[in-house]
Amino acid sequence: MLQTEVDSEAEIAGRHRIAVLVPCYNEAAAIGKVVTDFRAALPEATIYVYDNNSTDGTVEAAERAGAVVRRELHQGKGRVVRRMFTDVDADIFVMVDGDATYDAPSARAMIAKLVQDRLDMVCAIRVDQEVAAYRPGHRFGNRVLTGFVAHVFGESFTDMLSGYRVFTRRFVKSFPVLSGGFEIETELTIHALELELPVGEVRTPYYSRPKGSASKLSTWTDGYRILRTIFRIYRAERPLPFFGSIGVSLGIASIGLAIPIVVAFMRDGTVLRLPTAVLATGMMVLASLSIAVGLVLDTVTRGRRELKLLSYLAQRAPAEERRRSGP
Numbered sequence: 001m002l003q004t005e006v007d008s009e010a011e012i013a014g015r016h017r018i019a020v021l022v023p024c025y026n027e028a029a030a031i032g033k034v035v036t037d038f039r040a041a042l043p044e045a046t047i048y049v050y051d052n053n054s055t056d057g058t059v060e061a062a063e064r065a066g067a068v069v070r071r072e073l074h075q076g077k078g079r080v081v082r083r084m085f086t087d088v089d090a091d092i093f094v095m096v097d098g099d100a101t102y103d104a105p106s107a108r109a110m111i112a113k114l115v116q117d118r119l120d121m122v123c124a125i126r127v128d129q130e131v132a133a134y135r136p137g138h139r140f141g142n143r144v145l146t147g148f149v150a151h152v153f154g155e156s157f158t159d160m161l162s163g164y165r166v167f168t169r170r171f172v173k174s175f176p177v178l179s180g181g182f183e184i185e186t187e188l189t190i191h192a193l194e195l196e197l198p199v200g201e202v203r204t205p206y207y208s209r210p211k212g213s214a215s216k217l218s219t220w221t222d223g224y225r226i227l228r229t230i231f232r233i234y235r236a237e238r239p240l241p242f243f244g245s246i247g248v249s250l251g252i253a254s255i256g257l258a259i260p261i262v263v264a265f266m267r268d269g270t271v272l273r274l275p276t277a278v279l280a281t282g283m284m285v286l287a288s289l290s291i292a293v294g295l296v297l298d299t300v301t302r303g304r305r306e307l308k309l310l311s312y313l314a315q316r317a318p319a320e321e322r323r324r325s326g327p
Helices: 003-014 029-041 058-067 075-086 105-118 137-153 169-174 184-194 219-237 239-268 276-315 320-324
Strands: 018-024 047-051 068-069 090-097 121-128 165-170 201-206
Touching: 018 029, 018 058, 018 075, 018 239, 029 047, 029 058, 047 058, 047 075, 047 165, 058 068, 068 184, 075 090, 075 184, 090 105, 090 169, 105 121, 121 184, 137 184, 137 219, 165 169, 169 276, 184 219, 219 239, 219 276, 239 276
Parallel strands: 018 047, 018 090, 047 068, 121 201
Antiparallel strands: 090 165, 121 165
């Protein structure tokens, strides 16, 4: 990287209050390195480590490295992120996992892109530096989930489940954290896509965990929870397609059951299969109700989306904050 680019990134970072947020659970083997690396990469930033009931000395290691350590007693990464977003105030937020797998020096490039391109979130695209850094199962699951979100919500991110992100204050303070666990990255991504917020990506090195550090992510359990989160958000944010598809399916099935009965009635004047006729009628009623529910909820969702946008727009962008505080 050219020296002028480095100086530009340093100048941009120096004009803003930066908070590095590190959610942590049993990362004593890695958290010291994370704090030290980010203190070197962003000396102007305040580094917050939020401990989530660790039992291995994570708190002591973070304090020795010079971080501001706080605790969240409710278990789950999503709950920790909710607490961090609520408690900490800054112009720019850098969120990174405490496992020492992400590249701290890349934070400056991510912050520069956020400010220069007037974005609200920049996500790191993990480029693994070692074979063991990115397990094949996690890579495959990430691709499947990223593709599914892109299909449902439109153009998505390359690395939807990355735990290394940079946000503006207006994104953080207007984001309603609802998830409790590792599905928080999915929720962050879908929130940005749903409101059509300006976002970007930066390719960053991705390393394997240090010795003594073990992943807390369960491929199957957390993958299921992420899929469930996508399903829940799709039902809440796209109620008309969701309930409409159910209604259309029920309607088609009802017509399929009713056609032989109607044909027999027109020919003979008798209803040969009364239970089937009742079933077909009931399915058509349910189909109508499902479509009606979708229409009503679609109106409610539009109103809720407007409130989210108003909450987002009530926060000032970093450039506007800088102008108010002077050069």
